[in-house]
Amino acid sequence: MTTTFLEARDLVLSRAEPLPSEFVPLLDAVGRVAAADLTTQVDFPRFDNSAMDGWALRAADAPGPVVLPVSGFVPAGSPGTIPVAPGTAVRIMTGAPIPPGADTVVPLEDAEEREGAVHLPRALSAGAHVRHRGADLGAGQVAIRAGTVLGAPEVSFLASAGRLTVPVFRRPRVAILSTGDELVEPGAPLGPGQIHDSNAIAVAAAVREAGGVPVGLGIARDEAEPLRALLTLGLGADVLVTTAGVSMGDRDLVRELLAELGVTPIFFTIEVKPGHPTAFGARGATLVLSLPGNPVSTLMMFEQLVRPALLRMQGHRHVLRPLVSAVLDEQLSHRPGRVTFSRVKLERRNGVLHARSAGKQETSFLRTFLDADGVALLPPGRADAPAGITVPVQLLRPGFAPEHG
Ligand SMILES: Nc1nc2c(c(=O)[nH]1)N[C@H]1C(S)=C(S)[C@@H](COP(=O)(O)OP(=O)(O)OC[C@H]3O[C@@H](n4cnc5c(N)ncnc54)[C@H](O)[C@@H]3O)O[C@H]1N2
Numbered sequence: 001m002t003t004t005f006l007e008a009r010d011l012v013l014s015r016a017e018p019l020p021s022e023f024v025p026l027l028d029a030v031g032r033v034a035a036a037d038l039t040t041q042v043d044f045p046r047f048d049n050s051a052m053d054g055w056a057l058r059a060a061d062a063p064g065p066v067v068l069p070v071s072g073f074v075p076a077g078s079p080g081t082i083p084v085a086p087g088t089a090v091r092i093m094t095g096a097p098i099p100p101g102a103d104t105v106v107p108l109e110d111a112e113e114r115e116g117a118v119h120l121p122r123a124l125s126a127g128a129h130v131r132h133r134g135a136d137l138g139a140g141q142v143a144i145r146a147g148t149v150l151g152a153p154e155v156s157f158l159a160s161a162g163r164l165t166v167p168v169f170r171r172p173r174v175a176i177l178s179t180g181d182e183l184v185e186p187g188a189p190l191g192p193g194q195i196h197d198s199n200a201i202a203v204a205a206a207v208r209e210a211g212g213v214p215v216g217l218g219i220a221r222d223e224a225e226p227l228r229a230l231l232t233l234g235l236g237a238d239v240l241v242t243t244a245g246v247s248m249g250d251r252d253l254v255r256e257l258l259a260e261l262g263v264t265p266i267f268f269t270i271e272v273k274p275g276h277p278t279a280f281g282a283r284g285a286t287l288v289l290s291l292p293g294n295p296v297s298t299l300m301m302f303e304q305l306v307r308p309a310l311l312r313m314q315g316h317r318h319v320l321r322p323l324v325s326a327v328l329d330e331q332l333s334h335r336p337g338r339v340t341f342s343r344v345k346l347e348r349r350n351g352v353l354h355a356r357s358a359g360k361q362e363t364s365f366l367r368t369f370l371d372a373d374g375v376a377l378l379p380p381g382r383a384d385a386p387a388g389i390t391v392p393v394q395l396l397r398p399g400f401a402p403e404h405g
Pocket residue numbers: 178179180182183195196197198199200243244245246247248249252275276277291292293294295297363364
């Protein structure tokens with residue numbers, strides 16, 4: 001059941017369907033994806049209104065320089081229902097309704113008001129500085145398409161339409177289970193041979209970064225009974241992520257118990273380094289990813305497989321990290337026959353991106369992940385990747401802007 005990296009990613013993504021939608025308050029919708037086309041119920045602007053502070057009048061009354069008596073004042077927020085009689089003007093503020101009869105606005109700086117009359121120096125054209133009802137968006141038009149990632153402009157529009165909530169795709173609930181007899185909760189004292197469970201919180205952090213809701217199940221001992229109970233609980237989530245217990249060790253029970261619980265195995269082992277002993281299965285709509293226990297392998301497989309799946313479940317269309325090309329400054333070690341994910345530091349020199357190793361590429365050494373700007377994808381079928389070749393690099397950090405580096 002071994003599979004290539006791209007096949008594995010396709011298999012996971014093909015099972016990751018957008019979740020049902022829910023209505024959330026506008027501010028909670030930021031970064032989430034509209035689950036329906038959002039149509040305006042009203043015209044934008046809602047009524048003809050002035051784009052300037054000035055005077056509203058009839059353009060026909062000013063065929064050349066004229067003086068018109070100022071008969072009133074229309075501030076923003078007033079109903080603006082008092083008509084402008086022929087041969088007169090009213091003072092008007094930005095955003096105020098254009099009063100009946102008026103068809104143009106003269107900005108304050110283009111005329112002068114003295115002793116109750118406005119002195120207009122030149123002819124006017126109708127419609128100037130008037131924001132017409134429906135000119136921005138007409139009632140019934142689709143303003144925001146389903147699939148749009150919502151941000152400040154969308155929230156601005158929805159608020160101006162008077163909406164308080166918006167339908168977005170639900171966040172996936174991700175159950176997280178660590179397995180291993182050597183593990184102790186962070187903060188608890190360590191006995192000989194024990195280590196703190198760092199994978200659970202690392203995966204929870206990555207879930208949250210990807211917009212999901214982490215649900216910690218704790219640590220399962222390498223024994224069938226407690227493990228079965230926790231896996232059963234985890235299968236109630238949208239995604240179940242387990243770490244460790246999937247490799248060759250004689251106590252690697254996870255896959256066996258998952259099969260017993262009705263999870264259909266889809267693949268086991270991927271031709272990658274790190275992350276080789278990764279397993280994927282599904283029960284109904286629940287996806288089950290069993291990630292290897294080495295902390296770098298865990299996070300790398302989350303990054304490559306789980307994160308894109310979580311984004312797709314939330315309706316995102318762009319689920320993969322941006323790729324750039326970089327020239328290797330040094331030889332990178334590579335396991336032939338597997339895609340190698342090499343954590344690299346990037347630097348731009350003379351307009352060209354260069355990559356070098358972020359440190360020792362050992363699967364239990366987190367240091368390389370802490371220092372990395374990106375992940376170089378070294379294709380299978382090569383021995384070590386020599387200095388000077390160009391390789392694709394996934395950009396890990398949204399703040400890293402190689403064009404400015
Ligand atoms: N004979 C073989 N041994 C191993 C192979 C192999 O092909 N043949 N593959 C190696 C590779 S590669 C990996 S990756 C690991 C995967 O093993 P498991 O996923 O079964 O994980 P464990 O063996 O239980 O643990 C590996 C390593 O990670 C540490 N670990 C586990 N869980 C946590 C946690 N929650 N927080 C922090 N650290 C954790 C664990 O202590 C081990 O050091 O197998 C290799 N062996």
